[in-house]
Amino acid sequence: MILFTGGGKIASVFQKKYESKIVSSRNLNDDELSDAIKNAQTIIHNSALIYSSNFDDFIESNFLLTRRVIKICKKVNPKVRFINLSSMSILSGDDTYLPVDQMNDYAYSKYISENYCLRSGLENLTNLRFSTIFYGDSKRDGISKLIEDSNIHNEITLLNKGIAKRDIIPLRILVEYLYKICKSNSLKSKYNIVSGKETSFKEISDILKENNRKLKIFNKALETQNILCSFSKKDVIELGEIHFDLRKDIEIYMNTY
Amino acid sequence: MKVLIYSDVHGNLPAFEIMLEKEGECDKYICLGDLVNYGPWSNACVDLALSLPNSTLVMGNHEEAFISGKYPGSNKMVQAFFQKTWPKFKRIKEISLFVNETVLDQFSCLHTVNDSYIYPDTQIELAKNYLIGHSHYQFRYSNNDFELFNAGSVGQNRKYINEINYLIYDTETKIVSMKSIVYDIDPVIHQMKKENYPSVCLDYYINKERR
Numbered sequence: 436m437i438l439f440t441g442g443g444k445i446a447s448v449f450q451k452k453y454e455s456k457i458v459s460s461r462n463l464n465d466d467e468l469s470d471a472i473k474n475a476q477t478i479i480h481n482s483a484l485i486y487s488s489n490f491d492d493f494i495e496s497n498f499l500l501t502r503r504v505i506k507i508c509k510k511v512n513p514k515v516r517f518i519n520l521s522s523m524s525i526l527s528g529d530d531t532y533l534p535v536d537q538m539n540d541y542a543y544s545k546y547i548s549e550n551y552c553l554r555s556g557l558e559n560l561t562n563l564r565f566s567t568i569f570y571g572d573s574k575r576d577g578i579s580k581l582i583e584d585s586n587i588h589n590e591i592t593l594l595n596k597g598i599a600k601r602d603i604i605p606l607r608i609l610v611e612y613l614y615k616i617c618k619s620n621s622l623k624s625k626y627n628i629v630s631g632k633e634t635s636f637k638e639i640s641d642i643l644k645e646n647n648r649k650l651k652i653f654n655k656a657l658e659t660q661n662i663l664c665s666f667s668k669k670d671v672i673e674l675g676e677i678h679f680d681l682r683k684d685i686e687i688y689m690n691t692y
Numbered sequence: 693m694k695v696l697i698y699s700d701v702h703g704n705l706p707a708f709e710i711m712l713e714k715e716g717e718c719d720k721y722i723c724l725g726d727l728v729n730y731g732p733w734s735n736a737c738v739d740l741a742l743s744l745p746n747s748t749l750v751m752g753n754h755e756e757a758f759i760s761g762k763y764p765g766s767n768k769m770v771q772a773f774f775q776k777t778w779p780k781f782k783r784i785k786e787i788s789l790f791v792n793e794t795v796l797d798q799f800s801c802l803h804t805v806n807d808s809y810i811y812p813d814t815q816i817e818l819a820k821n822y823l824i825g826h827s828h829y830q831f832r833y834s835n836n837d838f839e840l841f842n843a844g845s846v847g848q849n850r851k852y853i854n855e856i857n858y859l860i861y862d863t864e865t866k867i868v869s870m871k872s873i874v875y876d877i878d879p880v881i882h883q884m885k886k887e888n889y890p891s892v893c894l895d896y897y898i899n900k901e902r903r
Contacts, residue, residue, distance in 0.1 A: 494882055502878075534891035535898065543885055547878070550898060 437617055438475035440504055441482025444570055445520070449479075449610045453617075461500055465507060472504070473511040477617045480504055481520045485541060493544035501548040505555045513557065518616055521549045521562040521625075529627060529667045553624060561622040565609055566602035566629040566666060569681070571688045578603065578639055582685060585643040586692040590651040594659055597637030602629050602664045605684040608677050615674050623670070631668035634681060642685050693863040695796060697843050699724035699803070699825025701741070702754070703731030703777060704847025707856050708740060710875050711846055715860065721745070722796060724825035725752020725803035728781065730773050730848050730893075732883045734758075737847075738783040751790040752803040752826065759788055772892045797863060799823045799841075810842060823859065823868075830857035830870055841868050853877050853900035874903050 437455035439446040446457045458471045460482050472478065482504075484496035501519065508515050524542040527533040538546055549562045570576045573583035578601075584591045612628045644650050668676065696718040701708045721744040728734040741749055757763040758781055763774040793802040804810060804826035812831040818838035829851060830844025844857025854877040860869045881897045 490882075490886055498878070535885065535894040536888065536891045547881070547898065554902065 436475050437477045437479060438471060439482075440478065440480045440500075443481060444572060444575060444606065445568075445610065445613070446479070446481055448606055449613060452610065453614055455479075460504055461496065465503075468504070469507050469511045472507050472515070475512060475515055477516040477518065478504070478508065479518045479520065479613065479617070483520065483545070487540075490540045493540045497541075497544035498548050498551070502551055505552065505557065508557060509555065514559065515557070516617070516622065517552070517557050517560040518613070519549065519552045519560065519562045521545055521552075521564045523564045523566055523627070523663060525549065526564065526627075526663055528663070529669075530625070549625075559622055560624070561616065562625045563613070563616065564625070564627050566604050566627075566664070567662070568609055569603050569605045569684060569688075571606060571684075571691075577636075578685070579688065581636070581639060581643065582688055583692075585647050585650050586689060589647065589649045590653065591640060591643065592653040592655050593636055593640055594655055594657050596654050597635055597640055599659060599662070600633040600635045600664045601662060602632065602666055603634050603681055604628065604630050605679060605681070607684075608679050611677050612671065612674060619674070623673075626670045626674070627666055628671060629666040629668060630679075630681070631666060631671070632681075633664050639685065642682055643689070646686060646689055693719040695720040695722060695861040695863065696858065697722045697724065697796070697801065697823050697841075697861060698846050698858040699843040700726040700752070700828055700845035700848060701731075701737050702726055702729055702845065702847040703734040703737055704880055705731070705733035705736045705740070706880055707847045707875060707877075708737055710873060711856050711858055712740075712744075714873055715871075718860075719746060720796075721747045722794060722801050722823070723747070723749045724801060724823065724843055725750045725790070726754045726825065727752070728758050728783075728787065729754040729763075729770075729777050731880060732777070732887050732889075734777050734781050735783055738786055742786060748794045748801075749787075749790045750794060750801060750803055751787070751792055753807075755787045755790055759784055769892050769896060772890050776887075776889055776893065796823065796861060797866065799861075805840075810840070816840070823861075830872070832868075832870065839868075841870070844870075844872075851901070852903040853897060854902045877902070 439457040440460040442457055460468055522545040525546040569578050573579040581591050640652055696715055723741050727737045727741055799821045801823045804824050809827040811827055818836050821838050822840040825843050828845035831842050833840045843859045846856050849855045856873040858871050
């Protein structure tokens with residue numbers, strides 16, 4: 436059985452395709468969580484807090500919860516395959532961590548969680564970092580929001596003429612990689628799940644313009660933070676690369692309106 | 693009479709409090725130096741040490757550095773810690789009164805011998821009995837019919853970062869017991885991150901081996 440430790444879009448999309456169970460680990464007491472964990476073959480630890488202005492909230496929801504789940508695994512199911520959903524925000528390169536004093540509170544909480552996982556002694560454990568996910572949900576990512584604005588309002592606003600780039604991976608592809616890792620016989624301690632291709636917001640707006648002749652594109656100059664978007668594909672090649680065409684995924688999402 | 697001998701708290705108030713809670717009431721307390729630097733609570737550690745009954749506080753090299761306003765060593769990491777902790781330190785007058793050495797029965801109690809880092813494999817000719825700290829490693833060493841006990845570190849154990857070491861001396865039996873407590877170091881690291889310690893400092897605590 437594949438067990439997710441929290442709800443959310445990744446878990447729900449995964450569950451539609453593959454047999455799995457979702458629990459809310461933060462709402463279960465230790466006995467209840469132990470019961471859920473002891474029967475799992477694979478645990479996907481996805482429970483996490485992404486937005487907060489409070490450092491302690493990140494520590495509580497990301498680090499302390501991870502530590503609690505790991506401790507219970509070690510006690511009731513030490514052979515379990517444990518997949519910790521980590522974050523690209525902790526990296527400055529493919530396999531180089533950002534200096535800790537440059538990490539924001541979220542990244543720090545994910546970094547110490549990954550660090551804890553690596554030192555936990557669980558034999559079948561891996562940390563997965565995903566590049567920017569195209570969820571197809573305007574509340575969750577900027578690409579989907581652009582598409583929604585184009586479809587509903589016929590206008591979008593790009594920051595700095597859309598020069599910022601991302602390595603983008605559609606959620607459906609990410610779920611396939613996640614399933615591959617669930618079925619893999621041997622796990623590396625870390626995987627970077629990426630497309631290996633940099634796409635600018637300008638390129639996305641060009642796709643939108645081609646599909647919506649009425650689209651007006653506005654520009655806003657704003658100082659923005661650089662997001663790491665240049666990654667090696669070595670991990671996805673090892674897993675067996677899943678090819679996709681981002682343009683098609685964008686067009687499919689556009690047509691859902 | 694129960695005597696608690698501890699050293700190298702290094703601004704780690706949670707570890708200091710855990711040790712005191714674990715041992716309960718003692719008749720006498722001897723700190724072998726280095727209450728300050730590294731951790732975020734140097735002021736509070738000095739206050740707590742001074743508040744203990746029958747407390748003798750020995751001067752360590754980090755108190756000397758805080759008094760002079762300059763860390764003399766070349767270690768860049770220690771310099772980074774010093775730059776972070778010293779500007780916030782407000783207890784110069786209090787630590788200036790720490791003593792260089794004190795005596796407990798047959799033992800000379802001081803921060804270290806000959807200004808050196810004494811490790812378990814250090815060859816040293818003992819001419820008397822010692823209780824020391826400084827190297828952050830707890831051990832017992834003997835030769836020439838004398839004994840040296842290193843109390844280890846309360847706040848920055850250099851073997852296992854999440855272990856507290858100290859000594860208990862029983863004046864009736866004359867026995868020195870080496871004590872150890874494993875504790876949760878993570879809240880200390882989180883506080884350092886909150887206080888914007890530089891990476892070189894955070895990495896030291898994050899990546900050090902744990903029990």
